Amino acid sequence: xxxxxxxxxxxxxxxxDPLRELLGQSVSEEVRNEMREEMGLNDPFVVQYIxxxxxxxxxxxxxxxxxxxxxxxVIMDKFSATFELVLGAVFIFLSLSIPAGIYCAIHRDSLxxxxxxxxxxxxxxxxxxxxxxxxxxLFGVExxxxxxxxxxxxxxxxxxWDTGLLTWDGISHLILPSITLSSIMLPLFIRLIRAEMMxxxxxxxxxxxKAKGLSTARVRYVHAFRNTxxxxxxxxxxxxxxxxAYTILTETVFQWPGMGFLFLEAVNRVDTPxxxxxxxxxxxxxxxxxxxxxxxxxxxxxMVKLPGGKS
Amino acid sequence: xxxxxxxxxHVAFPKGKKSEVEALRGVNLTLEKGERLGVVGESGAGKxxxxxxxxxxxxxxxxxxxxxxxxxxxxxLELSERDIRSIRGNRISMIFQDPMVTLNPVLSIGTQxxxxxxxHRRISDAEARKLCxxxxxxxxxxxxxxxxxxxxxxxxGGLRQRxxxxxxxxxxxxxxxxxxxTTALDVTIQAEIMALILKLCRDKDVAxxxxxxxxxxxxxxxxxxxxxxxGLCVETGATQQIIQAPHHPYSAGLLKALPQFAGRGTRxxxxxxxxxxxxxxxxxxxxxxxxxxxxxxxxxQIPPLxxxxxxxxxxxxxxxxx
Numbered sequence: 001x002x003x004x005x006x007x008x009x010x011x012x013x014x015x016x017d018p019l020r021e022l023l024g025q026s027v028s029e030e031v032r033n034e035m036r037e038e039m040g041l042n043d044p045f046v047v048q049y050i051x052x053x054x055x056x057x058x059x060x061x062x063x064x065x066x067x068x069x070x071x072x073x074v075i076m077d078k079f080s081a082t083f084e085l086v087l088g089a090v091f092i093f094l095s096l097s098i099p100a101g102i103y104c105a106i107h108r109d110s111l112x113x114x115x116x117x118x119x120x121x122x123x124x125x126x127x128x129x130x131x132x133x134x135x136x137x138l139f140g141v142e143x144x145x146x147x148x149x150x151x152x153x154x155x156x157x158x159x160x161w162d163t164g165l166l167t168w169d170g171i172s173h174l175i176l177p178s179i180t181l182s183s184i185m186l187p188l189f190i191r192l193i194r195a196e197m198m199x200x201x202x203x204x205x206x207x208x209x210k211a212k213g214l215s216t217a218r219v220r221y222v223h224a225f226r227n228t229x230x231x232x233x234x235x236x237x238x239x240x241x242x243x244x245a246y247t248i249l250t251e252t253v254f255q256w257p258g259m260g261f262l263f264l265e266a267v268n269r270v271d272t273p274x275x276x277x278x279x280x281x282x283x284x285x286x287x288x289x290x291x292x293x294x295x296x297x298x299x300x301x302x303m304v305k306l307p308g309g310k311s
Numbered sequence: 312x313x314x315x316x317x318x319x320x321h322v323a324f325p326k327g328k329k330s331e332v333e334a335l336r337g338v339n340l341t342l343e344k345g346e347r348l349g350v351v352g353e354s355g356a357g358k359x360x361x362x363x364x365x366x367x368x369x370x371x372x373x374x375x376x377x378x379x380x381x382x383x384x385x386x387x388l389e390l391s392e393r394d395i396r397s398i399r400g401n402r403i404s405m406i407f408q409d410p411m412v413t414l415n416p417v418l419s420i421g422t423q424x425x426x427x428x429x430x431h432r433r434i435s436d437a438e439a440r441k442l443c444x445x446x447x448x449x450x451x452x453x454x455x456x457x458x459x460x461x462x463x464x465x466x467x468g469g470l471r472q473r474x475x476x477x478x479x480x481x482x483x484x485x486x487x488x489x490x491x492x493t494t495a496l497d498v499t500i501q502a503e504i505m506a507l508i509l510k511l512c513r514d515k516d517v518a519x520x521x522x523x524x525x526x527x528x529x530x531x532x533x534x535x536x537x538x539x540x541x542g543l544c545v546e547t548g549a550t551q552q553i554i555q556a557p558h559h560p561y562s563a564g565l566l567k568a569l570p571q572f573a574g575r576g577t578r579x580x581x582x583x584x585x586x587x588x589x590x591x592x593x594x595x596x597x598x599x600x601x602x603x604x605x606x607x608x609x610x611x612q613i614p615p616l617x618x619x620x621x622x623x624x625x626x627x628x629x630x631x632x633x
Binding site for chain 1: 366368370392396397398399400401404405407408409412413414415416417418419426427430431462464475478
């Protein structure tokens with residue numbers, strides 16, 4: 001987290017002069033300098049950074065230049081939208097990739113397998129913005145089945161959380177963006193699960209399980225699939241980063257009012273506190289998710305024990 | 312009626328689009344109740360293929376292309392998947408070669424034992440666990456109760472193989488197929504494990520098919536022997552008889568290569584050449600390129616198995632005994 005904050009903070013000097021955006025063209029040079037001094041922008045980098053760190057540990061990542069509000073608050077307002085988008089995408093790719101991967105591993109030469117495998121190659125190769133635009137065009141414009149713009153109707157929840165999952169309108173708005181977002185992970189995971197499953201199916205312990213006279217279902221799902229999950233979970237944890245990166249793209253195309261969309265706007269406005277806050281929040285999410293994944297890993301793999309756990 | 316009777320068993324693997332190669336080329340075998348048979352041969356001779364064929368577990372794309380495997384008169388090859396499952400691990404069980412990879416690393420020993428029992432008996436979890444502990448004690452695993460909750464990586468190789476043996480014995484099978492059960496183990500453990508298998512088979516009158524390339528082990532454990540070469544049985548008979556007086560030049564060569572037959576300080580005998588792969592078998596007797604007794608006849612025809620020996624020029628009594 002410390003490293004992330006350092007990197008995040010150090011890029012701010014290279015992003016352009018925030019005052020130009022803040023004050024416009026018509027303000028005189030003296031006023032600008034005065035303002036710079038007042039905001040501490042003329043201090044050496046280290047001083048600025050330490051001041052930033054001191055505030056950051058108290059939960060203050062600075063005020064957004066554009067919104068004139070704390071940057072963290074601005075981001076957290078958008079967090080629920082991004083969270084639901086990622087949730088939708090994860091739900092879609094988990095519920096499709098696991099059955100498809102297992103099916104393709106077991107029926108390795110069937111016609112369906114060949115179709116899925118070919119489609120997944122195409123899926124991997126097509127860039128996300130193309131998928132997104134294709135989706136908007138086909139389902140949003142041509143067929144008009146699903147909305148392709150914004151988040152739809154949302155419901156206020158406690159702690160300022162607003163959700164689109166409770167209304168049909170909100171869910172229908174979620175479908176296209178989350179399919180688009182999941183399209184990055186889906187083909188990759190189908191191929192990964194298939195490859196791992198095929199490998200475990202040919203191991204000695206799976207053969208031994210068969211030789212013990214166990215049912216096919218037990219051999220496949222208890223003996224083979226649990227071992228398949230190990231590398232899949234590891235890769236899954238690493239892919240979370242990719243997924244967050246692609247939310248920026250997806251949210252932009254679908255005008256989804258989430259953190260990624262906000263980030264892109266912030267970049268355009270040279271709203272440095274907001275940019276840094278975004279980087280730090282995403283870094284935090286990444287760290288938390290990977291810790292969770294490690295924890296999950298110990299649950300499936302008895303060979304890995306967290307220090308301090310029972311041995 | 313013999314307990315197990317294998318007739319003219321062929322196992323084939325596809326090679327390219329149309330043709331096939333045979334890993335087993337017509338193997339016959341009979342086994343009586345409680346009998347212990349050693350199957351000996353070099354790597355690739357088809358020993359393991361034979362073992363997996365009996366349980367109908369040949370890995371795709373291989374298949375039994377011809378022949379029959381009768382267990383108490385019932386052809387195992389014609390059984391439905393469901394029926395063969397009720398025999399696998401129940402009446403015929405198997406011990407694999409490498410205990411490091413035979414047990415599933417993510418499931419506890421207890422889970423892997425109980426599931427075997429539950430696949431074949433209507434039994435409560437508590438009873439199953441009790442039985443598992445009893446079996447673990449039988450294979451001399453110390454503190455058996457606590458091992459049930461252990462995972463395979465927490466046990467040594469020798470202990471793991473004992474667990475595998477305990478699993479094989481759980482359902483009181485009539486036949487155990489042990490595929491090189493000691494090859495992957497430490498030399499000091501090998502004798503212990505072999506003695507354990509022998510004792511358990513004797514005590515319970517369980518038949519054993521012991522697959523190995525160690526003639527010394529076969530001599531100690533088995534009553535009958537079958538020597539395989541390139542997918543065929545080349546010599547079969549009573550263990551003591553073959554060890555003392557082999558008739559097939561290949562059996563004789565194998566025996567001559569044992570350290571106990573070589574004089575002190577002399578080089579060990581080595582059969583010249585190596586076994587051909589099944590994709591490139593020579594015509595006639597597959598052993599002829601390495602055989603010093605080979606004639607033109609050997610190059611043209613496959614010698615039939617007669618009087619327990621498949622050779623046109625077997626060693627006679629005086630030669631064999633030397």
